[in-house]
Amino acid sequence: MRFRTDFAKRYLSSRYGLAGLIMFLTMLIMALFAPVIAPYKPTDISHDMLSPPSKVHPFGTDHLGRDVFSRVVHGARVSLTVGFVAAGLSALIGIVIGALSGYIGGVFDEVISKIIDSFLMFPVFFLILIIVAVFGRNLVYIMLVIGLTTWPSNARIMRAQTMSIKEKAFVKIARANGESPTRIIFTHIIPNGMYPVVANSAMQIGGAILTEAALSFLGLGDPSVVSWGKMINDARSYMSFAWWSIVFPGIFTVITVVTFSFIGDGLQQALYPKLSEVRNE
Template structure:
């Protein structure tokens, strides 16, 4: 396993990057020089001025501290929304592919309907109706991004249900639900895991987009909120939005590398190609 990770550079860099992000989030109180919610007297200080590494914003908040604590928000959004999306996709797609027939037709049409909907505008509508707390944002992103995972799981289930070990389990008297949760889902979940990891980066971008439009949670520190606050000062205090944007780019790249690397490792065709 370790050899596989080392050989796949994308997965290796993705894992190193993820460990770095988790460490920053875990030790944020130690790394951050100030409380990011503290409104100090140093307003719109340039990077390096008065001990502020990345400067301050219009309220005197330390940008570096906000970037550090924003890591927690981004990881929280990424992990929880991706978990909801992955769980829904696995269950719905697994049921559709394994049971087939009318169940598959109905669920497939439901998936197609959700995939045709303009997801971001649907998220905007739900946020406008139910509020823009960070928990609402995470839940909404999760329940609007599951169709891609469902299609992947459905394809896996359609293939796995014809395998010998599944037919043997059915012949031995195991119920369909037992087969679904013991054989179909555990053996077909790997492509969904890779896709969900990539989906984490999309969740971060979605949260940042909502915050940039003024629909993020104003009570928390997030990179999208920093860009929203700094867009009015791009010519006079560029550092407010710029460093938050760089943090988003780096984090999204890490999750893309991780997801792409997992896809390489978990894809049987890729493995066979490397053996040849």
């Protein structure tokens, strides 16, 4: 299908998009093959505490003698999971609510729009903080809460998309043909209008990873998993003399967020080629 190859071509022609994709694939391999890549188990304690980077421990060890490199590699699993599940949930809710709101219109749309607006003005991080504090420090909760609080931006994009697509002739013809509203929304509107939401979601993955890291840093992360935020939290007290225990997880967090922002950029460019090459028509 020409549309797809064109899309891929435009995406890859963006330098950011290409860089983001390569960085993402590297990270994905790291997460998938973590047990193979990591020389130690992330939870293995040794007597070699807070030792600087060396041949045996490329990123050094932390205060319990755990290998920082192995922990960073395993942390990628948690970060990517949190990012994808939370942003995926956010996209799913956003797309469905946005499409319904835009298609049905009227009072329903006005109520949803008001909810979206108030969510967008609300300092969501504090909401997440409270919910996690109340319901417990479990990775599943954290992902759910991030997903459930970040959908409004997706819903707003999808709503705008829906409003423009539903005025297109093919949707009107579908109505005249007797297709039900549910069918129209799921077979015509969402598949045609969801691409900008996907681009936004790529950026949201970075955001979700950062949120999880922030929660862990504040001591509200899931205690049973190895995450970059938690590593940074653990290393706080030693950072003046064991920089490696805090710098490496920090660098990886930043790289991951940048990766998804690059991917988002690439997707934007593939979606709206006009923005970047105005003269080339």
